[in-house]
Amino acid sequence: MARPNESRVAHLRDILDRANTGYYVDAQPLMADSEYDTLLAELAAIEGAFPECVDPSSPTQRVGGKPIAGFAQVAHRIPMQSIDNTYAIDDFLAWYRRCEKVIGHPIVLVADPKIDGVAVSLRYEQGRLACAVTRGDGTTGDDVTSNVRALRAIPLRLQSGGRGAGALPDVLEVRGEIYMPNAEFERINAQRETRGEPLLANARNATAGTLKSLDPSVAASRRLAFIAHGRGEWSAHHDIASHWVFLAALRAWGIPVNHNAHLCATAEHAVAAIESFAHARSSLPFGVDGMVVRVNDFAEQDQLGMTGKSPRWIVAFKYPPERAVTVLCRVEWQVGKGGTLTPRATMEPVLISGSTVTHATLHNLEEISRKDIRLGDYVFVEKAGEVIPQVIGPVLSKRSGAERSIEAPTKCPSCGGEIVQEGAKLFCVSATCPAQFRERLRWFVGRDQMDIDGLGERLIDQLVDAKLVVHFADLFRLPREAAANLETEAVLKSGKPSRRRLGEKTVDAIMQSAAQARSRGLARVLAALGIRHLGTAAAKTLARSFTDIHALMAATSRQLEELPDFGTITAESIAHDFATPTLRETIAQLEAVGVDFTSRDYRSPESRAAAESLPAEDPLRGKTVVITGTFEQFERRALTELLEIRGCKVSGSVSTKTNIVIAGESAGSKLDRAQELGITVWNEAQLRDVLDALPPL
Ligand SMILES: [Zn+2]
Structure with missing residues (x-):
């Protein structure tokens, strides 16, 4: 490249800055994103060839590229x-x-x-x-x-x-x-x-x-x-x-x-x-x-x-959360990964906070009876910044007497299987329930489990409906032509009929991602299987203790019970599940398509014993912790498990015995109480810093 033209550099910086001003300050975009990217690339090329031109305020310098260690x-x-x-x-x-x-x-x-x-x-x-x-x-x-x-x-x-x-x-x-x-x-x-x-x-x-x-x-x-x-x-x-x-x-x-x-x-x-x-x-x-x-x-x-x-x-001046009144038409019970049945309300469409709402959550049976919500009721629906609107309660003054109570389902709406109640929760316990399988499949391909790209919700629905995926193993051997003929996510989302099909290229990309996912190792694949009592943390513990799936399947419940943080119920449930033909068949099939069940995390009993007797400088070991608020990167239950495996006692309420309060967004009274008592409070970033600094278990 010839000597840089300084006026060109200045011109590019100026025009890119003005493009941002136009977009964000004046709400009048001056150019398309693609044009912005082209000009930015030109500027980056000049700066790359002539490092003396680089200026920290140049639009090319927005991203340093390197992840940082933490926040000062x-x-x-x-x-x-x-x-x-x-x-x-x-x-x-x-x-x-x-x-x-x-x-x-x-x-x-x-x-x-x-x-x-x-x-x-x-x-x-x-x-x-x-x-x-x-x-x-x-x-x-x-x-x-x-x-x-x-x-x-x-x-x-x-x-x-x-x-x-x-x-x-x-x-x-x-x-x-x-x-x-x-x-x-x-x-x-x-x-x-x-x-x-x-x-x-x-x-x-x-x-x-x-x-x-x-x-x-x-x-x-x-x-x-x-x-x-x-x-x-x-x-x-x-x-x-x-x-x-x-x-x-x-x-x-x-x-x-x-x-x-x-x-x-x-x-x-x-x-x-x-x-x-x-x-x-x-x-x-x-x-x-x-x-x-x-x-x-x-x-x-x-x-x-x-x-x-x-x-x-x-x-x-604070406005009340937006609320609307509409009619509750029906309640459907949706089946989750573990067979949990969740009531979802369908209502007459109503406009709240700029979007039309037809569905809202009713949480569970206890909530329904506590709020006395009935079918045909006029109900208050609220959307307070959350994605899923909630039914707040009935408008009692509008009751006609024709409303009917909401009954718990007697059989699974998906498979017709038996329903079991545990506390406020209802479960379908059928091992072959398609709705459960769909949810389990979503979990299986999820980012923290097998991490297979390209499988959105609607595509998974189609794969299951078309019986192209009946077992987890089928994901690794999708029939190219049949899958290519499925509809794209975008088309389904828009709800408009279209001939746009997935195409073989997309199927190939999914297959490639699946091929890579085969070698995630024992801990990830165990967690992905969605076995009861076997979450991410328990899967890690198992992968540290067993060399591969066969060693694990040979373990007795007594052996499992001796593992850190494994109680009798967990140990018995896991040992029982590994003995069932269904799970054994699932594992055999996955092995047959090349999924690797060898542990990456195995440590000999001696090195584990050494790790467990680590001195108490670990900032989490032995601490009583309270979690409050919501987190971007942690799911509440997974966070609890993670802390427990690190040796914390996770408690539900703040007291003088609490050592640390981990406060996410919208933390409420627990945070206030912690501040009152002068207890150490960590936000999500601080927690992550602590976790990142700890040696791997
Ligand atoms: Zn079912």
Whole structure:
């Protein structure tokens, strides 16, 4: 390549930055994604050939490529305070009157929608992104710079001048929310569904999980957005004396701000904005749970000051979770992997939070009778940021007397087999139940088990319905032609008839992935089989203790009982299952198609004994732990197992005996109690750091 043309480099950087501004700040895309990628590739090629051209703020430098070890804790120079909430207009007006009394005259307000995202503070020095820190506890947060740099919504360098913004401040800390737009949330889930991966539960948790991922390429692959709503430390600007002007300046510097912000001359205007937005919010492309109203003038903000924990000049009006009333038409019982029957409500279609809802969960029989929900009832349905809507309860005033009670099924809706009740749960215990097999197949190909790509839910349904897959082993010997003729996931999802078929190429790709999956080793394949009492953790223990499946199948229940964390029930159940012809046949068939049942994790009894007598510096061994909230990367039960195998006692309630509380998203009273008692609290990232640092078992 010839000497780099400096003006071409500058031009490419400029046009790529402007493309991001157009998309994220002005909501006016300047170019297609493919065009962006082509220009980015050209810039990367020049920078690759001429390393002296590389600039840390270049659009090519968004992803460093290397996963990071963990997140440093950074103290906020100016704390990120929480905002007081109000839930009623009267309370809001009372807040306004208190402010007005202090200031002595009517106050101009700014109202803007409160986005349900993850709060961060972005620090720009001389116009360049220096650091990005999560809110954390408000005083200290996690340094997530490497992930934030990967987000195209966030400028790496600010645009100076232009559109009357004035000079850039030397230091500018912008506070705002990183969030996942609804369309992106749906795109990722559609993709995960095709790959057979577990779906993201809600956009907010998914955003938090993305920012806490140790691999910045995850952030780069998700189109998270950002909206600025405030300031931290900054070299104040004489021309910018109010929030409204500040927002305009941010926009001119290339930082996205809310397009739905309102300047309100009176409290009544703000009330009108709150009320009209209650209806408009469901049509926005992102989740909004309230309206933030603040005093516009910076000097007036200073005059109002702080209470103990929050500023007096700002308040959040929270909308109730969206709820709708509709008629409960019928209840179906869905059969899960272990034969669990779960009631699912079908209702008359109703619009909630921008999407039409026809199905909702009823949890279990106990919930149904506790809430006294009947067929034909008008019911409240709520969707509070979660994917699966819930039936909250019946509208008793609308009962006609014609409603009928919801009966537990007497036989399995899929196979007609016998139903067994254990506590609140119902199970189909038939070994040949097709619905169970479908669920077990989904589990078998899942990412943490055999990890076979390309087998989404609907494709699995078709494979089972067409009897192309009757045993797990059939996945490794799909008939090419018949499978190629199945419909694609996308077609089925759209619900529109089409002639689009899977095609032989796709089938080949699935087969290739399956061929690779044959050598995952004993621990993975054992967990994949979906045997009762044999989850991921137990499978690991077994793989450490036995050289291969035959040694394991020869073990007596007494031998199993001696393994760490194996109780009598677990040991007997597993030994019993390995003696059944069905499971033995399944294993023999898988061996026949080349699945490797040799252990990768086997350790001799001597080395295991040595590992078990490790000194107590292990931060988990012997600790009493409470888990609360939800996690992006851990399923609750699997996490419990994992901690137990690490020597923790997992308890349900926080007390003075608790050593560690592991708090995920939406952690509630248990977290409060832990803080009250001064107990160590770890978030998901901290837990992962601890687990990663431990030697393998
Ligand atoms: Zn069944």
